[in-house]
Amino acid sequence: MALTQKPTDLVEAACQKVAARSPELQRILGETSSQSASSIRGESSGFLGAVWNDRITLANGASAKLSPLIEIFDVALIQVCDLAVFGHAQRSNRSPIIWPEAKFPRRPSRNAVFYVLAANLAQTIQAVRLLIVQGFENQARSALRNFVELADLTLAVLADEGVYGAYIETFVDEKATYTHWSKRLRPSIIQKLVLDLERADPISTSTDATPEQIRREFYGWLSQFTHNNFAAHVVAAHPVDADGNHGALAMLGEVGEMSRATLAHGLMYLWVTLTRLQRLLWRDHGWGGFRGGRTRKWFEYRFLVFDGMCASYLPTFWDEGQARP
Missing domain, CATH: 4.10.280 (MYOD Basic-Helix-Loop-Helix Domain, subunit B)
Incomplete structure (x- = not known):
């Protein structure tokens, strides 16, 4: 019923x-x-x-209000969604698209594991965009933090066979699950692995900062807003529009300079992350050799477009930001 x-x-x-x-309360309201x-x-x-x-x-x-940052972000979003679509198409294919030479259990299949990671990334980055364009940039930063943890985990799974093995290991016992996560997959552990990777195998960017510096600064910037503290909540409660005016009611949110800053910070992270992902997939997992229906040439081309857009605009954005009072 x-x-x-x-x-x-x-x-x-x-x-x-x-x-x-509460009949007295109902009577005071003056209605049935x-x-x-x-x-x-x-x-x-x-x-x-x-x-x-x-x-x-x-x-x-x-x-x-968010142009051209939103256009650059959308190209990154397409790249991530492309990974999910490709992973879904290959999940039943016997030829692995990651770790082709490694010895892992047949179940779960490596292609299915890749799809699971890519699908979660695609869902989360879409949530970030939806929140930003509807004025909920503080909530967007929380979703962005979730995306960062997922993306770092994806990089670690693709860079380290041990992390891959730890990721696919599951337990029935809740305590054992938590202990395993705490010792092998906790965000701080994965973050350190990614930072170590950036130092050991550096990639170049068109900025003065190294990928390691970009990551550290971004982690710190996100933490300022995602942890419960009064200053962060004050910022969220007084949204500012594109003209610098405070919104009348924070509940309704606003698209303004903080929204642009969230996008710009997120794009710096996406820039180094997609660059690292490209290197891992092509160099370590053989994506450059895929042919026919599995060819990744358009994905590679789109990444180069994204890289060029970031290199052309992001340094300019930060220069403009430094010039503002």
Whole structure:
């Protein structure tokens, strides 16, 4: 019965219970429980309807406010989604697309493991974009932190056979699962491995900062906002639009300079991460040799376009930012 009950019936029934439990409160409101149920339904369609319409309006105008950062971000998003689509297409293929020469258990298949990682990355980076364009840049940074942990894990899985083996190992016992994660897959452990990789096998960027420096600065920047502290919450509670004006109500969010800063910081991380990913997949996993339906030439071309866009604009963005009062 509960599964087939209409939402409106649930509201009505809840209001009846409140009226029976708190008759004095119902009397003070000056309406019957049925009228109270109608009032709540009216708020859902009226008040929340206005909020959703505001989100749509803000999102429709976000691209102009966030250009060209959002265009660069979208190319990165396509790259990540491409990985998920390719992984899904190859998940049943017997020819592994990662660790082709390594000796691992047949189950789970390496292609299925790659798809799982790529699908989670694609979902999370889409969530980051949706939050940013609808004015929830503080929440976008939390999602971005989640993406960073997933992306770092993906790099570690592709760079280290031991991490791959640890990642696919599962336990029934909850305590054993936590102990395994804490000793082998905790974000700080994975982060250190990625930083060690950047030092041991450096990649060049068109900036003064090394990939290791970019990562460390980005981790620190995200931590300022994702940990519970008053200063970070003050920033979130007083959103500023593109013209520097504070929004009237933080609940509605805003697309402004902090949104642009979130995108720019995220793009710096995506730049070094996709560059590292490209090197790992081509050099260590043989993606350059794929032919026919598995060819990765367009993926490679799109990455070069993304790399060029980042090199052309991101240093300029930071120069502009330093010039601002």
